[in-house]
Amino acid sequence: MFKYIISICFLFFVVEGQAQEQQDELNIDSKTDSIIYKTAYGLRLGVDISKPIVAQFNNTYSGFELVGDYRLSKTFYAAIEMGFEEETTFEDYTNSTSEGNYIRLGFNFNAYKNWLDMNNEIFIGYRYGFSLFNQTLNSHTPNVNTSYFPANTISTPITTKNLNAHWSELVVGFRAETFKNFFVTVSGSYKILMYVKEPENFKSLYAPGFNRIFESGTGFGFNYTLTYLIPFQKK
C-alpha cells in the first residue's frame, strides 16, 4: 500500500515540475540550449525477484521469470517476459496444481518526461501472453450437501497435459535508474483471457503467467524486477 502512496506523491511532483519548465521558456525564448543530453539505447535484461520471494513464504508456489526490453525510440520499448510457474489451488471441494511455461510479448510507452539525462519511467504497456501448462486435479470431494450420506474424498490424481491459454494484458509501472544502467521496476497488470483450453469435466483454475483465472475471465499480475541495461548507443 505505501508503495502506491509514495508513487502517487511522486506523480504530483511531476506536474509541478512541468509547469515550472514552461515558465522558464517564456523568459528566455530567444536563446536555444546548445547542450543535448543523450540517453542510452540498448537491451535491458533482468529477473523478477517477486516470484522467488513469494515462493519463500508460500510453499505451494514456485516461479521464475526473465524479463527483457529493447528501446525502439525516445518513448517506445519492445518488451518480453518469459518464465515458469507452479501453483496449487485450494478450493472448498477441489485441490489442483498447475505448472508450465509462459511468454509475454508487447511494448511499453514511457509517459514520464525526464529531467536532463535521467532515465526514469512511468510506463503503460500492452502484452500478448501465451502459456503452455499441465493441470492436475490432486483430490476432490463431490459436493453432496448432505451429512446423511457424506461423500468420500477422491484422491486419485487426474492430470490433463498440454493445456494452453492466450490473453491480453495492460501494464502500468514505475521504473527508476538506481545506479548507472541498473533499474528497479514495479508494475501491475490487468489481464483479459482470450482463450483457455479446459480439461475434460474440470476447469483451468490457474494458468502460469496469468495467475488465478477469475470467473469473468480476468486476472491480475504483479512484477518487481531488477534489470541491467547493456547500452549499444547514445542518442
Next chain:
Amino acid sequence: MKKIILLLGFLSIIITSCEKDDYCLKNPVTPNLILRFYDDSNRKTLKSVEELYVWSTGKDSIFSNVKSDSIYLPLNSNTNKTVYHLSNGSSVDTFTISYTPEEEFVSRSCGFKINFQEVSFSSDTFWIKDFTPSSLTTIDSQNAAHVQIYH
C-alpha cells in the same frame, strides 16, 4: 493530467479488485430425490401422509412424525443403491433406488456435483399402493418431483 487520472483509476482497480469473486450460490448442487404423495383413489389430488417416518437402514430418521405431501431424500453417492424405509405410522414399506452415480464439474466454488444415471425404483406395497415412474434416465436437477407415490 488526464493520463495521471487514468493511471490512478487503474491502480485503484488493481488494489481493490483482488477478492474472491465466486461463492457457491447453487443450492443444492447434487440433486435430492423428490417424492410426492397422491391419493390412490383419485390420482390427480395430493394426499398428505398423516404420520410419516423415513429412515435409511442403520441410520437415524430423516423425517419423524411429519404431515407432508412432498419430501426430498438425499441419495448415497458412494454406492449404487439407496434403501429407504417409509412408514405411515402403522406399517413400513421399503423403497429402493438403484442408479449409477456420475460426477459433473460445476464451478470453482461449487466443485463437483453427482448426477444419478439409469435410475430405477422398487417398493413394497403395504401402505404404498403404487408409484410411477419405475425408472428414470437421469436425476440431474430437482426442479420437479421425480416419483409420484399413491397411497
